Amino acid sequence: MAEKGKKSKLVLILLLLLVLAGVSGGGIFLGVKLAGGKKPAQPPPPPPLKTVSLDSIVVNLADGDTNHYLRVTVVLAVPADEKLAKEIEGKKFELRDLIIQLLRHKTFAEVMKPDYPTKLKEELKQKINAYLGGDKVKEIYFTEYLAQ
Structure with a gap:
């Protein structure tokens, strides 16, 4: 058992x-x-970007009682498309003028705030994309940002 x-x-x-x-x-x-x-599914990799420098820009700020200026060097990151790169190269002067007109209305106190460069990048990106017609500029970089 x-x-x-x-x-x-x-x-x-x-x-x-x-x-x-x-x-x-x-x-x-x-x-x-x-x-x-x-x-x-993996998301597709972002398209490669190309950078286009708009060189250094110096503007007087909108402070009426004192003389302050802002110097920035703006670099645009756009899709690596030769046609788009040529378009931006051909409109560099207009883009620089657009940036100058925007910056001349800023005050010294405004541009000295710690978070202002980030806000300015977004504002510039919107203005430049509106001028170029579409979402062509993906990022904006400052390689120089000096207020005095």
Whole structure:
């Protein structure tokens, strides 16, 4: 009888192992089936960008009682498209004028705020993209920002 008890325990253990293997295999199968057998889609890499420098710009600030000026060097990051690069190169003077007109209305106190360069980048990006017609400028960088 002791042998019969050992056999039934062995059969019971084997049945448990089979059930566990089936549940595990089913879970794996369902996971692959639910995912469509594919890896999650990766977002496409961003398009390569090209930078175009608009050189150094110096403007008098709008403080009437004192003389303050701001000097910035603006660099535009645009998609690496030769047609767009030529368009921007051809409009450099107009873009510099647009920036000068915008900056001349700023005060010394305004441009000296710690978060102002970030706000100015966004404002310039909107103005330049509106002038160029579309979302052509992806980023704006300052390689020089000096107020005095």
